[in-house]
Amino acid sequence: MWRYLARTVAQRLLLLIVISIISHAIIHLAPGEPSQVDSMNPMMKAADVARIRASFHLDDPFYLQYLHWMRDLFTGQLVSFKDGLPVLPRIWGRFLNSAPLFLCTTLIVWTASFPTGIQAAVRRGSLYDRSTTFIAYTLISVPGFFLSYLLILAVVRLFHLPVIGLHTFGTEHASAPTQVMDHIWHLVIPSVMAALTGIAVLSRYVRSQMLDVLGQDYVRTARAKGLDEDQVVYSHALRNALLPFVTMFGFLLPGLISGSVIFEQIFAWPGLGLLGYEAILTRDFPMILTLNFVAAALTLFGILVSDILYALVDPRIRLE
Amino acid sequence: MTTSTPLLSIHDLHVDFETAAGSVPAVRGVSLDIGAGETMALVGESGCGKSVTAMSVMRLITGRVSAGSIHFQGQDLSRLPEPEMRRVRGAQIGMIFQEPMSSLNPVFKIGRQIEEVLMLHQRLAPQAARAQALELLNRVGIPSPERRIQQYPHELSGGMKQRVMIAMAVACRPKLLIADEPTTALDVTIQAQIMELLRSLKQEFGMAVLLITHDLGVVAHFAERVAVMYAGKIVEQGQVRDIFKRAAHPYTQALLGALPDPLHPARRLEAIPGRVPSPRMLPAGCAFCARCKFAFEPCLEKQPELFQVAGEHRAACFLRA
Amino acid sequence: MSAPVQPGFETLAVPSEAAEALALAETPFQQVWRTLRQDRLAMLGLVVLVVLLVLAFFGKLLTEWWVVFDPATVRLPDKLLPPFSVASAALAKELVPPFGLYPFGTDELGRNVFARMLQGSFVSLSVGIVAVSISLSIGITVGGLAGYYGKRKLGFISVDSWLMRITDIVLCFPTFFLILTVVALLPPSIYNIMIVIGITSWMGTARFVRAEFLALRDQDFVTAAQALGLPEWRIIFRHMVPNAMAPVLVSATIDVAYAILTESALSFLGFGVRPPYATWGNILADGRSYIFDAPWLFVIPGCAILVVVLAFNLLGEGLRDAMNPKLRKRAS
Numbered sequence: 001m002w003r004y005l006a007r008t009v010a011q012r013l014l015l016l017i018v019i020s021i022i023s024h025a026i027i028h029l030a031p032g033e034p035s036q037v038d039s040m041n042p043m044m045k046a047a048d049v050a051r052i053r054a055s056f057h058l059d060d061p062f063y064l065q066y067l068h069w070m071r072d073l074f075t076g077q078l079v080s081f082k083d084g085l086p087v088l089p090r091i092w093g094r095f096l097n098s099a100p101l102f103l104c105t106t107l108i109v110w111t112a113s114f115p116t117g118i119q120a121a122v123r124r125g126s127l128y129d130r131s132t133t134f135i136a137y138t139l140i141s142v143p144g145f146f147l148s149y150l151l152i153l154a155v156v157r158l159f160h161l162p163v164i165g166l167h168t169f170g171t172e173h174a175s176a177p178t179q180v181m182d183h184i185w186h187l188v189i190p191s192v193m194a195a196l197t198g199i200a201v202l203s204r205y206v207r208s209q210m211l212d213v214l215g216q217d218y219v220r221t222a223r224a225k226g227l228d229e230d231q232v233v234y235s236h237a238l239r240n241a242l243l244p245f246v247t248m249f250g251f252l253l254p255g256l257i258s259g260s261v262i263f264e265q266i267f268a269w270p271g272l273g274l275l276g277y278e279a280i281l282t283r284d285f286p287m288i289l290t291l292n293f294v295a296a297a298l299t300l301f302g303i304l305v306s307d308i309l310y311a312l313v314d315p316r317i318r319l320e
Numbered sequence: 321m322t323t324s325t326p327l328l329s330i331h332d333l334h335v336d337f338e339t340a341a342g343s344v345p346a347v348r349g350v351s352l353d354i355g356a357g358e359t360m361a362l363v364g365e366s367g368c369g370k371s372v373t374a375m376s377v378m379r380l381i382t383g384r385v386s387a388g389s390i391h392f393q394g395q396d397l398s399r400l401p402e403p404e405m406r407r408v409r410g411a412q413i414g415m416i417f418q419e420p421m422s423s424l425n426p427v428f429k430i431g432r433q434i435e436e437v438l439m440l441h442q443r444l445a446p447q448a449a450r451a452q453a454l455e456l457l458n459r460v461g462i463p464s465p466e467r468r469i470q471q472y473p474h475e476l477s478g479g480m481k482q483r484v485m486i487a488m489a490v491a492c493r494p495k496l497l498i499a500d501e502p503t504t505a506l507d508v509t510i511q512a513q514i515m516e517l518l519r520s521l522k523q524e525f526g527m528a529v530l531l532i533t534h535d536l537g538v539v540a541h542f543a544e545r546v547a548v549m550y551a552g553k554i555v556e557q558g559q560v561r562d563i564f565k566r567a568a569h570p571y572t573q574a575l576l577g578a579l580p581d582p583l584h585p586a587r588r589l590e591a592i593p594g595r596v597p598s599p600r601m602l603p604a605g606c607a608f609c610a611r612c613k614f615a616f617e618p619c620l621e622k623q624p625e626l627f628q629v630a631g632e633h634r635a636a637c638f639l640r641a
Numbered sequence: 642m643s644a645p646v647q648p649g650f651e652t653l654a655v656p657s658e659a660a661e662a663l664a665l666a667e668t669p670f671q672q673v674w675r676t677l678r679q680d681r682l683a684m685l686g687l688v689v690l691v692v693l694l695v696l697a698f699f700g701k702l703l704t705e706w707w708v709v710f711d712p713a714t715v716r717l718p719d720k721l722l723p724p725f726s727v728a729s730a731a732l733a734k735e736l737v738p739p740f741g742l743y744p745f746g747t748d749e750l751g752r753n754v755f756a757r758m759l760q761g762s763f764v765s766l767s768v769g770i771v772a773v774s775i776s777l778s779i780g781i782t783v784g785g786l787a788g789y790y791g792k793r794k795l796g797f798i799s800v801d802s803w804l805m806r807i808t809d810i811v812l813c814f815p816t817f818f819l820i821l822t823v824v825a826l827l828p829p830s831i832y833n834i835m836i837v838i839g840i841t842s843w844m845g846t847a848r849f850v851r852a853e854f855l856a857l858r859d860q861d862f863v864t865a866a867q868a869l870g871l872p873e874w875r876i877i878f879r880h881m882v883p884n885a886m887a888p889v890l891v892s893a894t895i896d897v898a899y900a901i902l903t904e905s906a907l908s909f910l911g912f913g914v915r916p917p918y919a920t921w922g923n924i925l926a927d928g929r930s931y932i933f934d935a936p937w938l939f940v941i942p943g944c945a946i947l948v949v950v951l952a953f954n955l956l957g958e959g960l961r962d963a964m965n966p967k968l969r970k971r972a973s
Contacts (some may be wrong), residue, residue: 015806019813026823134682137958141898141950143905143922146943149929217422223380224417225437225488226410228403239427254815261817262906276818277910280825288822295815315472316426 008307012300019296020289024066027285069289081284091275091290095256097166098264098271102256104191109198116199117206118241121214122233132203139200148193148266155189163189165268190267194260202248206241213241246309253302257295325394326353327528328377328496333388335372335381344599346372346383348552356495359522359529361543361560363536363575365596369552370532374498377530378415379405393495411441414489414527418501420481424473430457430484431469437491456487461517479510486517493525500532515542536579540564548572551596551607554626558633568635570612606637614639676963683959689952697766700759709739712760712919716751719743721935724754746937748927754941757919761942764920765949768835768904769897775839777893780846783808785885787847788854789877805851812844817906824907829915834907838900846892853885887964891957898953905946921946 060068072078078087120129139147155163162168167182174182213219214237222236261273268274272291279287311317335347347369354360362370375381377390379397390397392413397405409415417423425433434456435449444452450469457465460483473481482502489497499518503511515538522529531543539546540560547557548571556569567573577590594611597603603610609619618624618638627640677683703709716736718729724746728737738753745754783804791801820837827833857863858881866876905922907913909929914920921942928938 015810015813019810022810023814026819027826137682137951137954138947141902141954142947143902143909143925143943145906145909145929146925146939146946149932149939150943153932217417217419218425220380221417221423221485221488222425224378224409224415226406226408226440227436228406236425236428240425243427257815257818261821262909265910277821280821283826292814292818292822295818296813299813299815314427316474 005308008304012304016293016297016300020070020293021066023289023292023296024062024069027288028062028065069286072286073290073293078286078290080279080287082279082282082287087286087290090287091272091294094270094272094275097269098256098260098273100187101191101194101260101264101269101271104187105194105198106252108191108195109202112195112199113202113206117203118210118233118238120203120207121210124211129207133207136200136204139196140204144193144197144262145266147196148263151189151193152266161185163267166270186267190263190269193266194263206245209241209244210237213237216240243310243314246313247306249302249306249309251299251302253298254295256298257291327356327358327393328352328354328530329389329391330373330377331389331391333373333376333390334386335369335376335383336386337383342600343384345602346552346599347376348602349388350549350552350554352547352554352557354496354528354530357522357526357528358545359531359543361531361533361539361546362549363533363539363546364549365534367596367599368549370549371500373549374415374500374530374532377498378409378413380409407441410437410489410494411492412494413496413498414492414494415498415500416482416485416489416502418504420478420485420505423485424481426473428472429469430471430473430476434469434484434488434491437488441492452491453487456491457484460484460487460521461513462487478506479514482506482510482514483517486514486521490521490525490527494527496528496530497522498530498532501534502531503535503538504533511538518542536575548575551602552599553607553623553636555608555637556633556635557626558629558631562630562633566629566633568629568633568640569608569637570614570639571608572635574611673960673963677959680959680962682955683963686952686955686959689948690956693762693766693949693952696759697763700761701763704756704760710753710756710759712752712756713917714738714752714756716747718751719747720749720751721931721938722747722751723935724937724941745941746935748924748935748938749931754924754938757924758921758942758945761919761921761924762945764831764914764918765901765904765922765946768831768838768914768920769900771835772838772842772900772903773893773896775836776843776896777846777889779840780843781850781889783843784847784850784852785854785877785882788851789858789881791851791855801851804847808844808847811841814841816841817903820903820907821910821912824912829912831914831918834904834914838903842896842899846889846896849888849892850885853888854881857881857884887960891961891964894953894957894960898950898957901946901950901953921949 069078073088076086076088079085080087080090116132120132123129152163155161163186165186167179167186214233216237218240219232219237222232227236257272257276260269260271261277263269264271264274265277276288276291278284279291330350330352333347333350334345336343336345350369350373352360352362352373362373364370372381372383376383376385377392377397385398388398392408395408397408400408424430431450431453434453435444435446438444438449438452439446453469454465457468462468462480462483468476468480473484476484486502497518502518503514506514518529519542521527531538533539543560545558546560546563547554548563548569549555550571556563556567556572563572564576567576571592574590574592578592580589581587592611597607597610603620605618605620605622606612606615606624609615612619616638622638624636624638624641626634626636627638628634629640677687704712714736716728716732718731719726722743724744726743726746728741728743738756743753743755745758748754748757787801787804791799793800795803820841823837823841824834827837863876863880866880871880901922904913904920905925908920908922908926911926913923913926916923925939925942925946928935928940928942931938
């Protein structure tokens with residue numbers, strides 16, 4: 001077990017370094033530089049461009065740039081091209097904004113998908129199954145921002161309530177309960193919108209997984225024992241159907257950064273996704289690279305966690 | 321051997337499977353009686369309806385029982401409400417399956433899977449159930465049961481898994497044990513051990529056994545009576561020795577002819593020409609007539625009923641009419 | 642006939658299950674088609690897609706080659722007209738749309754939305770199809786090589802490990818973020834978008850083609866082909882690829898839907914296909930500014946994307962069901 005852990009962690013670290021080198025290569029080989037973003041600015045003279053390039057090591061060879069980035073990242077000195085502020089504290093601050101949205105979305109997705117999917121599998125071919133199937137496909141197929149805009153439109157028109165941003169403008173001095181309620185309200189709509197596609201995808205997956213398990217011989221054995229249908233479905237079948245979902249936890253974490261770009265943009269939610277989007281717009285290389293690095297690290301960590309969880313829940317798997 | 325009221329009495333059972341292209345008959349009028357403590361073998365090729373017949377006794381099929389009745393200890397199982405049917409399954413009728421590898425739930429320990437039946441039907445407390453499970457594992461010949469009871473199915477061999485399945489099936493001392501090809505997936509040496517175990521359990525508990533198999537060797541050694549099925553119907557039934565000595569139906573004769581005879585190893589084995597007709601395209605007359613070397617006019621037109629050969633030995637063939 | 646090892650006649654067994662009996666008389670294609678035809682949702686998807694193909698063809702024809710509907714004509718007097726409006730009389734004669742009618746209204750520059758949608762149908766569809774072709778080519782190559790030549794060594798690491806580690810590395814990049822980064826850095830062009838979507842979405846295909854090839858390698862017909870001394874390319878392309886095609890086809894169908902959605906998301910963020918090309922994605926993205934004043938600019942492309950993506954998804958799922966023999970048997 002410990003040897004397995006040590007080996008995989010070492011492998012993953014190596015992978016992480018490879019990934020960061022590749023992302024450096026992609027960004028540096030692509031045309032477009034921070035010094036060009038403002039090329040129309042009459043205040044920007046050739047000397048200024050040269051100064052900027054020098055201060056960000058842009059004239060150094062590729063491997064030196066990479067080493068500079070690495071050194072700055074781990075000493076916490078890495079600063080943004082845009083405003084010269086350290087990168088890591090900003091990422092942390094945005095992470096604190098993203099986390100509630102992410103947790104709320106994930107919670108909604110997982111609590112809604114399982115009952116829906118299980119019911120659809122148990123009542124295969126019924127009206128319930130067919131209508132949830134159709135709704136799920138519709139939700140998968142609709143562009144997320146299209147649906148969100150329609151909903152915002154509806155909420156604003158029908159209830160005259162604001163839904164954009166972390167909280168309503170001008171409530172900074174309101175009483176604590178009002179502020180809390182306001183925060184929750186501003187959290188709920190974006191997370192529901194972001195969750196809809198997730199619910200659709202996951203409930204389909206739960207359904208097919210459940211159907212697969214319900215056709216297994218051991219489910220027939222459970223019925224032959226005289227167990228009632230609830231025990232057969234929720235104890236014998238569900239335990240087996242749940243196993244593959246453990247691996248999905250690993251792929252949840254990176255969604256913290258890249259999954260939310262669209263929704264953070266729509267709802268003006270100052271989270272990690274929006275941070276990345278802004279960084280891309282301004283060619284803020286240190287910020288883009290660090291976010292990418294964090295996302296890859298989160299993915300690798302997530303996969304490790306799922307491997308361990310899988311070994312814990314499935315008696316057939318041993319970590320070696 | 322049949323006593324006044326048989327333990328299980330299947331009468332004129334019809335089972336259909338609904339498919340996209342219409343309903344397909346899998347069982348077409350099967351009647352069977354099994355007395356208490358008796359071993360009855362149901363023999364036939366795969367797809368002949370023998371498993372479907374057995375599964376409809378347990379009501380564990382996706383097909384529909386379109387006609388007929390299944391009386392068990394005086395109750396008609398095919399009309400029993402589901403909650404009462406559940407009290408029969410696992411308690412009054414136990415069942416073991418062909419694939420011990422996949423028939424045990426991989427995420428539960430062996431112990432829990434056996435205790436579950438005991439706690440459900442005999443309302444045993446967890447400790448009592450554990451003790452009973454240990455005793456059962458011991459009885460079915462699993463060495464060091466204290467260790468095995470803590471293990472998961474994947475840690476056991478195929479033969480051991482089948483022993484665990486048997487322990488589960490007989491845990492509540494059922495009156496009837498349905499064994500659906502219990503040895504097909506096992507090694508030949510293990511097969512004999514499992515059949516021996518079934519025989520001793522049957523004698524100890526006084527169970528009746530409905531043995532479904534395609535293995536005539538097993539039938540000869542283990543069963544008292546036998547019914548041969550072909551294309552959803554019973555074509556011949558009677559005492560095992562009558563059928564092995566004086567098979568009356570051409571299909572049964574052909575089956576026996578395809579067996580190697582240890583006393584005459586030089587004899588040529590005979591294959592049955594042709595193939596089983598699809599249940600979608602059954603002929604109007606006898607389903608076997610296209611492959612039968614004795615077929616004559618009535619075979620094409622009418623389906624033969626079971627004609628008496630001698631005593632309770634009966635065969636569905638116009639040659640015996 | 643050789644003496645059976647054990648007394649029994651399972652050797653005589655003929656599959657009598659209904660589906661299998663029927664299967665004997667049909668080619669696999671007929672079989673899939675028969676199952677698919679009973680799936681009403683999938684057939685609906687197929688019909689929508691056929692209509693879309695025709696539309697895309699006529700869109701290209703009527704907006705670029707033989708210009709009947711000119712998507713680029715600016716008519717400032719007629720801006721932001723609702724659907725089914727009639728062109729105003731003040732327009733110069735050459736600016737009047739066909740039949741003097743705007744079936745889908747006009748946008749903020751007075752351009753005919755119907756003409757723009759027609760042009761967009763071809764562009765959107767080609768973004769989806771080209772992107773998926775790229776991802777399929779990479780995915781099948783990587784997966785096939787890993788699956789068939791997996792055990793060969795390259796250095797001291799097997800081909801399979803090399804290719805799968807590379808796949809893992811690409812999987813670790815947050816896909817959408819990567820697409821955004823690359824698209825933002827590259828010069829804006831419709832081809833770059835197709836390529837970027839293509840090269841960031843092949844990993845799934847590679848993984849299951851590999852799995853399929855690994856399974857097929859051990860099948861008897863492949864062993865038999867190898868025993869006959871057939872050349873390797875023949876084994877791969879004549880015997881294995883056709884058998885691995887079913888899941889590839891299914892995922893290709895669903896991936897086209899995904900690529901169309903990705904394009905619209907990119908447009909929304911301002912990195913989509915640039916003018917003069919109209920795509921449904923950028924019509925939709927531009928339309929959101931007028932959501933209160935001219936909702937049709939937003940609703941029409943949004944619904945069009947929804948319907949088409951839904952059609953691809955339904956057809957893909959229908960194909961998956963129809964091609965999965967396990968499911969098919971259970972259903973019948």
